[in-house]
Amino acid sequence: MNAPTNITATKLTSCPAPAKLNLFLHITGRREDGYHLLQSVFQLIDRCDHLDFQVREDGAIRRINTITGVPEQSDLVIRAARLLQQHCKISLGADIHLHKQLPMGGGVGGGSSDAATTLMALNHLWQCHLNKQQVMQLGLQLGADVPFFIFGQNAFVEGIGEQMQAITTPEQWFVVIEPGVHVPTPTIFSAEELTRDTKPVRITDFSNAAKVEWKNDLQAVACALHPEIANAINWLKQHEINQDDAKMTGSGSCVFCAFPSEEAAKKVAEQVPHHWTSWIAKALQQHPINLEVNL
Incomplete structure (x- = not known):
């Protein structure tokens, strides 16, 4: 796996967006609003998408490559970048290259992980100075799994996916x-x-x-x-x-x-x-x- 290899004031390359596995997933109830209550252990694994970010001065946010079946405007990566930009009232933008390896619709959290990495990378590049909890709260607006990847550790998860306790899992x-x-x-x-x-x-x-x-x-x-x-x-x-x-x-x-x-x-x-x-x-x-x- 590659860690970011080029870190400057304006660029981050090869940022990993790892997959997750649910070591178990129990549905324990259902809320009145229709959301399901669950318990699970989310396990990070070293199979990753990778993203490159280049800061733009004009405020535009673009995905500079084509992903089959995922229009740019509906991509969670673009939505994450715009959400952070609007929340922090940032005038900067970004060119984003998504190197897709994780399967879509596979249950491994690929899109959520891409969004989480986008929020973390651009929070850093744009110097938004949000702390982890603030970035997690922002990520929840994009999907229930996004905060887990920002949390950044294997977790025992409850509620509708928003309650997390760090857990050490076996080396396997x-x-x-x-x-x-x-x-x-x-x-x-x-x-x-x-x-x-x-x-x-x-x-x-x-x-x-x-x-x-x-x-x-x-x-x-x-x-x-x-x-x-x-x-x-x-x-x-x-x-x-x-x-x-x-x-x-x-x-x-x-x-x-x-x-x-x-x-x-x-x-x-x-x-x-x-x-x-x-x-x-x-x-x-x-x-x-x-x-x-x-x-």
Whole structure:
């Protein structure tokens, strides 16, 4: 992974926007406003998009490359930059180049992570002087997962995703499979058959690896809609070390399984059927950009 390699008063290049995995995802209830209450552990991994930023004096904010399926004006990266610009009443702008590697609609938080990195990088370049909590509050306007990436550590997450406690997770590697389907998040959350009453757990249950059924409550709905997700999970289950380690992340469609070493992960990844895209990733304990932007 590359940390920013060129830091000046006007430029930041190769800024990482890491993916996340939900090591579990339980839906524990539903608020009157329709938002779902959840519990999850969000795990940062070293698979990243990268972004380049060049300050402009004329106030214009542009994405200088094309991303298939993502018009510039609706890109979370552009929306994040404009939100920060308006909030801080900044006259500067930016040219942004997004090097996309993470799958869209995969449940790994790619768009949210891109937005978070944009807020952190431009807060630094534009000298907005917002602290981490202020940037997180701004990020929440863009999406529930954005504050996590600004928080910058693995977290036990509750509420609608806004309550986070830092947590130390095992040093491990993951095999991730992209089943090749796109899962619209609203479709999953609105499904009548979605389990919404999983018994709440405590952060200590996860830390102590107590006998709790760590699952993804969204998985059954997604698999019913897209059998290819179920096929990928079932394939990974043949190689899992602990029962039910293989599962879907977020609202899908990516599925993953944990392994104790890079060698073990590579051995399984080499066997993944070629009709699926797959990759391995290492667990991170903190966001790789935090120290670079003094947040």
